[in-house]
Amino acid sequence: MSKTVAEGFYNDSRLAKAKELIKEALTEHQASLTSIRPANPALKESYDSLLKKVADFRGGALFYNYLGTGIGNGPFVELADGSVKYDFITGIGVHYMGHSHHGVIDAQINGAISNTVMNGHLQQNVDTAKLLEIFSHQACKYGGEMKNVFLSTSGAMANENAFKIIFQKRSPASRFFAFEKCFAGRTLGMAWVTDKAAYRAGLPKTIDVDYIPFYSADDHKGSIDRAVYAMKKMLTRYPGQYAGFIMELIQGENGSWVGNTEYFEALIQVCKDNNISVMVDEVQTFARTQELFAFQYFKLDKLVDVVTVGKNSQVCATLFKDDHKPKPGLMSQTFTGSASQISAAHYVINEIVTGGYLGKEGKINKLHDRFKSNLEKIAKKNPGKLSGPFGIGAMVAMTTFGGDEPKTKAFTIKLFENGVLSFMASGHPTARVRFLMPVMAVEEKHIDEVCAVIEKTLNEME
């Protein structure tokens, strides 16, 4: 006898049968999506008119002529022009599991047949408890203390919540440190944190942020000294006014530039000496190094106060230590995520931590090594056209044409036309091409095929 009506419903054998049928149909239909396919000329007219409709209604064209049909097969995705592409950017690092993943669809169906579309901070179903628990346990597994988890629906909102928590704790301090060329999201607050003038053109000032130069592997000691000096100089100028330091440990939007433990420790020491909270923005780095959290990879567990996650986690979140708990009234939102999203988030995170992706010998590192060595070979053959460094883990990046921005943009568009989705990082003056692969779905042979398309595309460029 079921303890609740829901238990009886979820265990009804008809549901299991229905899910089996869906899986069977999906397997059959997705089976043909196993390689790059050009667009179907017969669909050109309808596709172009769909693209135009989207551009008209959203007030501007899309970066790529990309409109998906809603089906894919691992790293392959079908577009509405009939083409099939390798997805090596995954919506800028979201579809870790690839396209039409059976386990994820199963998890989403469980959410979809529950009583509501959305869960929220006033009304959450039991799946939320499982999700909070896995976030919290994983964040604390090496001695970290960020056991409190607040869910939200975007990375920018997770960051907003982190800033609110920190400002309240450090009130009346009102300034923040951030890294030069960082990206923190698109809200009015985060537009003033992101170090890019174009992203806040015409917006009223919200937060006072001072920028510290990011780590440079070419000048390890010099970059540490310069960053510490810059912090101390600003602390002399604005004593007692800094509430926090937001750190992207690997700069994603800027082109996958990798930090360093000694560098972070030196800056965090200055934070600790001056009562400044340490916030790590892992919206992009979550599950992309050999550890679930990049702060664990850099061994900063004991030093971080607040961390934010998003993208791969499917549901975004702000995690914080007990001593950063907000006062009642500071935080709440209507939505925490859809029921399907929450169910899928638990599935995906659980799979990442149990499925052999993490660790020195895990799949993430293996894929990276393969990608890097292939790119090194192409770079050797094409000196002025391609160079490294090539990122870390499942954040692979490369410099094309010496970082020339218009050429790099043209390259990504040509690569798209040739069947591979990547994205440009426009960290002026050194633009880069980056890849955020669907780790669960990618095999080494896929990387080889993608690299062949990269090389062909480079050769097609002037």
Ligand SMILES: Cc1ncc(COP(=O)(O)O)c(C=O)c1O
């Ligand atoms: C480091 C970082 N922080 C925050 C964000 C913002 O996340 P969202 O676009 O979900 O608001 C992003 C998105 O690219 C990011 O890379």
